[in-house]
Amino acid sequence: MKLDSSKTDVYYLLLDLDDQQKREALEKLQKQHPSLYKQVAPLVAAEMSDQLDQIFQFTLEHSASQQVDYTNRQIDKYRILHEIGRGGMGVVYAACRADEAFEQKLAIKFLQSDLAPILSQQALFQEAQLLAKLNHPNIAKVFDGGIHNESVYIVMEQIEGQSLADYDKTQLNKNERLQLVVQLCNALEHSHQQGVVHGDLKPDNILIDSNQQVKLIDFNLTQKTNQDSNSQLIAFNKEYASPEQQSQATLTPLSDIYSVGKLLNWLFPNERTLSDLWAIQHHATDLAPTKRYSSIDKVRLDIEAVLSKRPVSQKKSIPFYPSLRLFQRNPITSSLCLLLALSGAFFTHFLVAKNQQLQKEKQIAENMIFEVSSMMFHSKSLAAQEMPLHAVVDLTRRRILANPEIPKHIKHKLLLVMMTPIEEKAAPTPTQNES
The missing domain is CATH 3.30.200.20 (Phosphorylase Kinase; domain 1)
Known part of the structure; x- marks a missing residue:
């Protein structure tokens, strides 16, 4: 191994040696080139600890x-x-x-x-x-x-602007931040259609120009070359990278969807549980790729639904939820429709109740007619038996009290009338001629 090489060259030469040869080379390097040894030793130590992503990052930062x-x-x-x-x-x-x-x-x-x-x-x-x-x-x-x-x-x-990481989020309201995510989803939808996965979505790689237009930059160029060369070195940000990307599996658009969900968490860190936006975040960042949104356009449609106060796909089956979103979308029209519906229901109930009352009064009238007719019918036979009128009235009063079809208040009024004393006419006095 040549010891007059640069730090990077020495490191890559060491990668081809077994552990014993590597230790011997490092001892030799420490004696002959102590300054170079100090630069190479951390890389070798990280590599022997299987921290390859640290090696990659250390090498690139030092090279930069x-x-x-x-x-x-x-x-x-x-x-x-x-x-x-x-x-x-x-x-x-x-x-x-x-x-x-x-x-x-x-x-x-x-x-x-x-x-x-x-x-x-x-x-x-x-x-x-x-x-x-x-x-x-x-x-x-x-x-x-x-x-x-x-x-x-x-x-x-x-691009004349600043990254989303440097952008003052407090200058933007909730809808403006969501509009930025919609633009990001539009960009990813186009790249996915062209077979390109970004692979390194994070606030630093999203620029915002003076017109609040998103410009997506720094696509991860190591992703496909990595898969082709079977190398384990992949550049990504662990805070936003999907689990499959961190495990160095093949990247798919589902990995970008996971990163978008993480960006939503970053933009809206205090979103309440079970809210529409929380449901989108939760679904996009599912650890299992097959349980996430199947495509980035579905994420965009749900975010647009939040902006327009329409039902999001994850909550449409919840009872009354679509109606609530409809009311939030059109409060005046919905209120008028609700008032009209309640008025119609009240009017219908009033008509039904009035009809039932009329039917009941009709039945009462028929029962009363029946009782009066019965009284008149029986009064003839009772008159023949020379029964006093008050006895006839008393009999009729009993029949009314015994009739369950006549309401109590009607019975009460009838009884008051029937309790009025009735004077019986005295029999005529015989005249002298009759005597």
Whole structure:
């Protein structure tokens, strides 16, 4: 092993050695190049502890700090202006066309040259070409790409704005934040249709311009090359990465759906349990991929349902829930309809009750007619028997009291009338002529 190599070269040479050879090489390195040993030893220790993602991140961050400065240089037909930012995967510069044929604000991202031993340049370049096929207003447009000094670079539109991570969320109300997520879902829907999974969704990779338009950037270019090379090194953010991505399984659009659910948790951390938004978050971040939303457009439709106060797909079967959302959507119209329905129900009940009352009064009248008719019928026979009138009235009173079809208040009134004394007419006095 050559000990005059750089830290990265030494580390990758050590990866090919067994444990015994690795220990011997490290002892030799410590004696001959102590400063280089101090840089390589943490990487080897992490690798021996199966912390490969830490190795990858450590290597890229260290490489980024030592990346060649391209400021004020011309790369192909582009002139580099100044650095915009840098991260684990590369450095981004503001640029323009060198020939000034077009006044176009560009951004050029140079991928780390240290990725070459892990991921082939050709594979990275093919991934960059795939991104160039994406054409959506919410995705940063990729115009061009190439290889310069063994570094793959990507030319894209320059976004004047700030990342969602740096954006002051307090400036946005709930609906405005949801609108940003809808735009993000639209961008992902387009990329998924083109067979491209983002693979690294996080607030830092979502830019917001001055018109509050989302621009999705930094697609994870290591995802497919990783699967092709059987490498275990995949770049992702553990806070937003799906369980299958963290276990280094094949990425699918369901992984992006999980990340969107995590972004919703980040945007709305205090959402009450069982609310519509909580139901979306919970469903999108299910640990089992098959239990999540089946596609990103279904996530978008549910978020749009929250914005328009319509039922979300996860709660449509709950009794009265659709009616509640209808009332929230159209409170005035719903209130008038409810008032009309209640008025109709009251009027119908009133008519039914009145009809029943009429039927009852009809029955009472018939019973009274029956009793009076009976009294008149029996009064003739009783008169023949010379029964006094008060006896006839008393008999009739008993019949009325015994009749269950006549209401008490009617009985009471009839009895009051019948209790009025009736004077019997005295028999005529015989005249002298009759005597």
